[in-house]
Amino acid sequence: MNLTNRQQPIYVFQVTLEISLIWTTLGSLLLIIAAAGASWYYASIHGETLIFNVESSEGGVWRGIIPFIFLFGITFGTIIVHEFVHGIAFAVFGGSPRYGLKFKYLLPLAYATSPGNFFRRNNFLVIGLAPLVVIDILCLLLLAIFPQAPWLIWVIAINTGGAIGDIWMAVQLLRCPQSIRVEDREEGMAIYAPLHVTRRELPFGRTDKSRPRSVATSLLNLTLMALCLLLISTFLLIPLLKILAVPSFIIGNNYFWILRWENTAAGFNLGFNWISILVMVLSLVFIGFLVKFLQGRIQ
Numbered sequence: 001m002n003l004t005n006r007q008q009p010i011y012v013f014q015v016t017l018e019i020s021l022i023w024t025t026l027g028s029l030l031l032i033i034a035a036a037g038a039s040w041y042y043a044s045i046h047g048e049t050l051i052f053n054v055e056s057s058e059g060g061v062w063r064g065i066i067p068f069i070f071l072f073g074i075t076f077g078t079i080i081v082h083e084f085v086h087g088i089a090f091a092v093f094g095g096s097p098r099y100g101l102k103f104k105y106l107l108p109l110a111y112a113t114s115p116g117n118f119f120r121r122n123n124f125l126v127i128g129l130a131p132l133v134v135i136d137i138l139c140l141l142l143l144a145i146f147p148q149a150p151w152l153i154w155v156i157a158i159n160t161g162g163a164i165g166d167i168w169m170a171v172q173l174l175r176c177p178q179s180i181r182v183e184d185r186e187e188g189m190a191i192y193a194p195l196h197v198t199r200r201e202l203p204f205g206r207t208d209k210s211r212p213r214s215v216a217t218s219l220l221n222l223t224l225m226a227l228c229l230l231l232i233s234t235f236l237l238i239p240l241l242k243i244l245a246v247p248s249f250i251i252g253n254n255y256f257w258i259l260r261w262e263n264t265a266a267g268f269n270l271g272f273n274w275i276s277i278l279v280m281v282l283s284l285v286f287i288g289f290l291v292k293f294l295q296g297r298i299q
Contacts, residue, residue: 009190010180010199011191012189012190015187023165027163034161035156041140042143045143078154079162082162084099086128089127090127095117097112111186111187114184115183115185119183120178121181129167132159139152180193245263248264
């Protein structure tokens with residue numbers, strides 16, 4: 001490929017903590033939307049409302065644990081297939097895919113990558129969006145044929161929510177000139193371009209680490225972090241509390257509470273008070289700026 005003698009990437013994108021928080025938050029919201037849409041699709045085709053339930057832990061602990069083991073198994077399997085489809089797409093366009101699993105910012109990260117291989121922009125778009133399109137369409141077709149397999153809705157939700165990074169990169173690349181080449185890296189991508197393409201033509205914002213972050217940026221980061229932690233803790237806490245048959249409780253009081261768990265004969269529910277959480281975030285931001293101000297005065 002001819003890049004008119006430019007050997008170094010014009011831009012290298014890497015997943016930072018801030019981007020990871022944004023992706024986790026948006027991906028969780030996309031998961032919920034995808035699950036709702038797939039459930040509506042199932043109900044429209046088969047003429048029945050799909051009801052998800054979890055068996056009570058009465059009658060033995062394993063009776064309550066097995067459904068969640070099955071759920072985690074589907075989740076892990078979906079992630080593996082998602083990355084495998086990425087790998088197939090890499091190979092189709094001449095790449096040499098390799099796979100891996102690691103932890104990044106305390107979150108598990110499965111990946112398929114092809115370092116050292118350069119792809120045209122449009123080809124890389126196909127590589128990035130292939131799992132989202134292929135797996136979701138296949139599951140929708142199977143869901144229409146086999147009404148006894150409603151667990152495919154969870155596959156669609158996990159696959160769609162997990163594709164948030166692929167969607168984000170695709171949106172950014174669509175704003176780049178078609179003449180660029182993309183090299184996939186384990187935690188991001190490198191953009192190569194001919195000499196006539198300037199850095200200003202790329203949509204990626206400039207990063208100046210020497211410039212202090214604004215109050216709005218700091219507040220946004222803290223809010224996203226809190227939201228991510230809540231979403232992750234909700235996913236983990238609900239099965240744990242139900243399996244252990246934990247009785248209802250509240251963290252706080254009736255006027256200022258953070259978390260409320262309800263476990264009754266009618267059902268169970270885990271809720272968060274967003275107003276209280278927002279007050280806590282704002283208080284932390286205020287304390288942080290106050291400490292920084294005092295340190296500046298002392299120095």
